[in-house]
Amino acid sequence: MNFWEGIVNNLIYRTSVGVLKGALLLTVSLPSHAALEEIVVVAQKREQNLQDVPVAVTALSGAQLTELGVTDVFDMQQSTPGLIVDQNQTATTSNFIIRGVGTSAQNFGLESSVGLYVDGVYQSRQSSMINEMVDMERVEVLRGPQGTLFGRNSPSGAVLMQSVAPSHESSGFIDLTVGNFGLRTLSGAVGGSLIEDVLAYRVTGFNTERDGYADALGVANNVINDRNRHGFRAQLLYTPNDDVSVRFIADYSEVDEVCCGAATVRNNFFAVNGAPLSDSLLSAFRIPVVSQDRVFDDVMRVNELPASQNENKGVSAEINWDLNNGGTFTSITSIRSFDSVDVTDVDFSAARLFNNRRGGNSDVMTQEIRFTNNGDKLHYIVGAYYYQQDLDSTSFFDLGPNFTQLIGQNPNISAIVGGLNGLSAATGGAFPRVAAPFAQNAFSSDVFMQEQEAWAVFGQLDYQLTDALTLTAGLRFTKEQKDLTGRFTQSAIGPAADFTAIGTNLVLAGLGLAAPNPAQYAPMYRPGWGHSVTPIIAPRPDVAATLDDDQVTGTLKLSWFANETTLVYASFGTGYKSGGTNTDRISVNQNPIFDAETSESFEVGIKAEFPDQNLRANTALYYSTVDDFQTNSFAGGGFNLSNASQLEAQGLELEVVWDPMDDLSFSAGYAYTDTTYKTHLNANCWIATPLLSGQQDPGASAGNAFCDRSGDRVNPVPEHFFTISATKTFPIGSDKVSYVHADYNYRSDAVMDGNADPIKLQDGYGLFNVRVGVSWFDSDIDISIWARNLFDEDYLGTHFDVPLQDGKVNAYMREPRTFGASLKKNF
Numbered sequence: 001m002n003f004w005e006g007i008v009n010n011l012i013y014r015t016s017v018g019v020l021k022g023a024l025l026l027t028v029s030l031p032s033h034a035a036l037e038e039i040v041v042v043a044q045k046r047e048q049n050l051q052d053v054p055v056a057v058t059a060l061s062g063a064q065l066t067e068l069g070v071t072d073v074f075d076m077q078q079s080t081p082g083l084i085v086d087q088n089q090t091a092t093t094s095n096f097i098i099r100g101v102g103t104s105a106q107n108f109g110l111e112s113s114v115g116l117y118v119d120g121v122y123q124s125r126q127s128s129m130i131n132e133m134v135d136m137e138r139v140e141v142l143r144g145p146q147g148t149l150f151g152r153n154s155p156s157g158a159v160l161m162q163s164v165a166p167s168h169e170s171s172g173f174i175d176l177t178v179g180n181f182g183l184r185t186l187s188g189a190v191g192g193s194l195i196e197d198v199l200a201y202r203v204t205g206f207n208t209e210r211d212g213y214a215d216a217l218g219v220a221n222n223v224i225n226d227r228n229r230h231g232f233r234a235q236l237l238y239t240p241n242d243d244v245s246v247r248f249i250a251d252y253s254e255v256d257e258v259c260c261g262a263a264t265v266r267n268n269f270f271a272v273n274g275a276p277l278s279d280s281l282l283s284a285f286r287i288p289v290v291s292q293d294r295v296f297d298d299v300m301r302v303n304e305l306p307a308s309q310n311e312n313k314g315v316s317a318e319i320n321w322d323l324n325n326g327g328t329f330t331s332i333t334s335i336r337s338f339d340s341v342d343v344t345d346v347d348f349s350a351a352r353l354f355n356n357r358r359g360g361n362s363d364v365m366t367q368e369i370r371f372t373n374n375g376d377k378l379h380y381i382v383g384a385y386y387y388q389q390d391l392d393s394t395s396f397f398d399l400g401p402n403f404t405q406l407i408g409q410n411p412n413i414s415a416i417v418g419g420l421n422g423l424s425a426a427t428g429g430a431f432p433r434v435a436a437p438f439a440q441n442a443f444s445s446d447v448f449m450q451e452q453e454a455w456a457v458f459g460q461l462d463y464q465l466t467d468a469l470t471l472t473a474g475l476r477f478t479k480e481q482k483d484l485t486g487r488f489t490q491s492a493i494g495p496a497a498d499f500t501a502i503g504t505n506l507v508l509a510g511l512g513l514a515a516p517n518p519a520q521y522a523p524m525y526r527p528g529w530g531h532s533v534t535p536i537i538a539p540r541p542d543v544a545a546t547l548d549d550d551q552v553t554g555t556l557k558l559s560w561f562a563n564e565t566t567l568v569y570a571s572f573g574t575g576y577k578s579g580g581t582n583t584d585r586i587s588v589n590q591n592p593i594f595d596a597e598t599s600e601s602f603e604v605g606i607k608a609e610f611p612d613q614n615l616r617a618n619t620a621l622y623y624s625t626v627d628d629f630q631t632n633s634f635a636g637g638g639f640n641l642s643n644a645s646q647l648e649a650q651g652l653e654l655e656v657v658w659d660p661m662d663d664l665s666f667s668a669g670y671a672y673t674d675t676t677y678k679t680h681l682n683a684n685c686w687i688a689t690p691l692l693s694g695q696q697d698p699g700a701s702a703g704n705a706f707c708d709r710s711g712d713r714v715n716p717v718p719e720h721f722f723t724i725s726a727t728k729t730f731p732i733g734s735d736k737v738s739y740v741h742a743d744y745n746y747r748s749d750a751v752m753d754g755n756a757d758p759i760k761l762q763d764g765y766g767l768f769n770v771r772v773g774v775s776w777f778d779s780d781i782d783i784s785i786w787a788r789n790l791f792d793e794d795y796l797g798t799h800f801d802v803p804l805q806d807g808k809v810n811a812y813m814r815e816p817r818t819f820g821a822s823l824k825k826n827f
Contacts (some may be wrong), residue, residue: 179820632753
């Protein structure tokens with residue numbers, strides 16, 4: 001289905017029969033009195049009207065998040081052009097992408113390409129953001145490099161979340177939601193004054209539980225992709241006088257979920273040449289496999305459920321002091337900790353091949369100080385930032401009894417094993433039989449530790465050249481150091497065998513052209529020779545490295561206020577993301593160190609309001625390059641983490657809000673994103689397509705284990721995205737109002753893995769969401785019913801080559817239709 005077919009089929013036809021159509025027809029004769037609400041953002045670390053900020057920003061208030069049914073960051077991407085939030089493998093491997101640039105969270109050594117902040121505090125691990133979004137004041141998504149004010153790890157943009165702050169006015173709410181798959185959510189907040197005009201508080205809490213929507217066949221039903229989350233936030237606001245405010249925040253949250261289910265996209269019973277592959281071999285061992293015909297049935301087979309647990313906690317203090325000279329001093333101090341444990345059946349099958357248990361801990365301390373001054377023509381901000389992090393990671397692989405059976409069926413290995421055992425029989429045991437490839441209970445254990453320290457100084461100024469023209473310039477200098485150690489151990493191993501030499505000798509010996517060579521055969525007579533052909537447990541040298549880096553990032557912008565309601569701007573900005581060390585077991589000929597990622601972006605934009613029509617339209621056109629883009633793509637036996645030489649991104653974004661009447665509002669957003677590898681020589685090659693169909697990878701070259709992906713699209717980025725929503729209210733007497741809200745978002749097709757194998761193409765799809773409710777003014781109660789993905793659209797997430805089962809492709813499942821009812825009481 002192409003882009004326009006998707007629009008016609010999904011938007012026009014399907015939604016024409018929806019609830020929204022009837023509601024909107026009732027608005028034709030209603031008068032217009034609506035006025036656009038001013039949106040205040042802190043995209044430049046000070047409060048400004050959205051329309052005055054020369055940055056591409058999507059801002060969603062707490063009320064809008066509720067209206068859109070946004071409960072976590074995964075929901076948020078459906079209404080935000082240019083944003084993708086993905087979850088793969090486990091609940092602690094989520095990642096953020098803006099304008100086609102993002103980083104996998106799978107590898108411990110990687111950091112985010114998107115700066116993530118909650119209440120002004122940097123979140124070092126992407127997965128710490130996946131919990132429930134409760135009691136939020138607003139969320140801002142900043143597109144484009146934010147290297148000046150937000151610093152490292154924001155080369156593609158930033159996400160800023162701001163919770164509701166304490167106030168001296170008593171307020172709060174309680175919210176109860178129930179839904180299909182056994183959904184039960186209870187959340188609430190309460191706040192007010194402890195000491196009048198001096199000390200205020202606010203406490204927020206939540207608990208969410210839901211059964212899974214996917215079945216683990218032969219293990220349990222309705223268990224995979226469940227929800228089990230809870231947490232709280234406690235705040236104090238101390239205002240000893242009119243000039244000083246101190247905000248203290250302590251938060252704690254947990255996730256304990258069975259995630260993530262993977263569907264079978266392509267079976268691999270036989271290769272194109274007729275050779276049996278892993279699905280045939282497993283079937284021969286009487287181990288059931290899932291057919292690709294059930295790709296959208298939300299079923300999979302495992303022998304151990306994928307389980308994830310994480311704990312996120314921290315405290316922070318923000319001090320704001322208004323000085324007599326008109327400036328403001330701000331200090332933000334934070335201490336945070338994030339712990340995770342993940343269990344994964346890595347072979348994604350009912351066979352007992354191999355499982356992985358992975359743990360991680362991150363302890364972070366940050367300190368930011370800044371001074372802001374507003375003058376008649378000059379506004380400036382200067383500051384300093386310090387960051388310290390200790391990271392610890394463990395990974396344990398254990399091999400099951402079926403692993404030896406499967407690897408023994410590899411045609412290349414089985415031919416040599418058969419040849420050597422045949423030689424043993426022919427010589428009456430003069431040559432021994434081949435030893436066991438693995439010791440009993442074979443395993444590998446990896447322990448990784450990192451100490452990281454970074455500091456920065458920065459400044460940015462806005463100078464009013466004329467009444468209509470403002471120049472913005474900023475610079476930031478960052479210096480950081482990482483000290484890394486990695487220790488890799490495994491069960492007893494034998495020496496690596498040269499299978500090519502052994503195979504050649506056996507053939508020549510069988511033809512009488514050479515004598516058997518016992519020296520070449522010797523490794524096969526010692527238990528543990530299989531380690532050398534199994535990447536996940538192959539020996540790897542320990543790592544001890546120090547990375548020192550310093551970077552200068554900056555921005556230059558010119559803003560022209562054409563009139564009171566129109567801003568035209570042009571900007572140039574840079575950003576960077578830290579380098580690091582690949583913590584996976586990789587071959588000895590691969591470099592474990594990867595370089596920092598740097599970006600440059602040119603952008604022009606227009607922000608305009610039309611008061612007479614109650615219309616707001618913001619658009620941005622950009623061109624970006626990312627040098628040494630950090631890619632991390634699965635290659636069937638392990639991840640290939642490398643620096644692509646250069647990535648190129650260009651596109652257009654448009655956001656429109658129209659409130660034609662007091663009781664009717666529309667919004668729409670569109671993103672055209674063209675993100676390609678300009679140069680990427682050491683990338684992964686196709687695995688499934690050549691093996692199953694014979695079609696060869698055009699990026700392959702003789703004698704090269706890697707492929708050239710230059711010119712290929714970047715995964716998992718759709719070229720087109722658009723969203724449209726409408727809300728209509730209906731007064732019911734003088735004390736209540738009913739409302740209907742509906743929104744639709746569409747994504748065009750996308751490549752879903754880094755090797756661009758054509759099997760891994762996700763067709764375009766659209767999701768329709770709706771909410772209908774009634775609000776009572778006097779009692780401040782709201783009751784609503786809602787549905788997300790109303791038409792139960794089938795779509796999948798990241799596709800991948802199943803480990804050690806070449807030709808088989810799986811993909812992570814995505815949510816089917818969900819629906820429920822919510823009751824909220826404000827007080």
